[in-house]
Ligand code: SF4
């Protein structure tokens with residue numbers, strides 16, 4: 001028994017020490033301190049059992065602890081989740097881009113369109129007009145506005161809008177005899193080379209496309225006519241230190257930066273495919289014909305979490321997406337179920353911490369004929385306009401928002417095995433990282449910019 005106790009002493013102390021060091025690298029002070037304390041507790045616990053287990057009472061306690069640890073260890077290896085019903089994709093209705101909060105805000109500048117829209121949706125008029133009175137993201141008057149940093153956001157979005165001209169282009173006439181598997185590998189390499197974390201490929205389904213355009217005056221209300229059969233979703237990573245400043249301005253600066261990065265890669269990939277003789281169109285922030293989140297899920301990149309956005313397999317919600325649609329018959333990526341949705345069922349950290357209560361606490365409702373979570377766009381976006389940032393506090397608090405370190409890979413693999421592991425992981429996450437988080441203030445923002453200059 002002493003050998004087993006000794007093995008547990010080394011393994012448990014080693015694990016918590018490693019977590020403590022890894023948390024220093026991640027700048028997670030609380031997690032580092034608590035794991036260090038856990039590592040300290042392990043030594044007297046197992047050491048005491050080794051020294052004292054000659055007494056019968058201690059032997060019984062020791063046996064009980066070892067049996068319990070052994071049962072937990074065996075359970076942690078079991079791979080089992082109850083089967084989830086698959087959505088009937090034939091029945092899913094398309095989302096109309098005109099209903100999107102951003103579209104409803106840009107529509108305020110075009111009275112003809114808004115008149116048509118509010119005739120059909122009278123309930124939304126009062127709330128939209130109220131939100132539109134607050135400053136635009138990046139404009140003066142909002143809580144986290146900064147006269148030096150906020151205009152960076154506007155420059156990024158203006159640049160993005162200018163690049164919308166190059167979303168499509170002429171296809172080369174030299175269609176080479178190409179192996180699509182090799183092309184897919186090359187696109188993957190190319191996307192990584194230019195800064196993507198991962199790409200996923202899927203066959204396009206009807207519900208991946210908006211039904212109608214809604215963001216720009218020129219094609220407002222026109223049906224989306226994209227006839228491509230294949231889609232590539234590009235994932236770029238958001239900087240954890242910037243996300244850690246939520247809901248202050250650094251989050252919006254980071255979002256804007258990563259939208260630019262993801263757009264750059266999407267434009268390049270589309271250009272590359274056209275160079276090979278196939279048609280391709282890039283889809284970037286403000287100029288999507290597709291809904292990147294369900295497309296990313298079907299491309300095997302992750303799952304749709306409680307906050308209604310993609311929870312990437314490795315980086316959680318801390319990512320931004322762009323896409324390319326094409327007629328090149330690229331092989332779809334493998335689907336991997338990491339059971340993130342099951343974790344969202346029990347976690348609810350984003351819902352508990354959202355300052356506006358926009359993230360649902362309830363089970364997934366059926367919306368557009370399939371069950372999925374979506375946030376209250378109005379209350380969330382209203383908060384964005386008042387604060388002058390895109391908030392991101394739900395992203396900040398999510399247990400999946402962790403650096404892709406060795407230790408978090410082990411924990412993610414552990415979470416993906418069964419519901420018991422998920423419960424244990426959630427309790428540990430609450431202990432190590434906390435359940436309720438503090439919103440960053442204007443003073444925090446000032447300090448952050450001062451230090452990061
Ligand atoms: S915070 Fe929890 S419930 Fe919310 S998306 Fe992340 S894992 Fe899911």
Ligand code: SF4
Pocket residue numbers: 247307353354355356357358359375379380381383390391392393394395
């Ligand atoms: S971005 Fe902020 S306001 Fe919106 S859902 Fe997330 S936490 Fe709530």
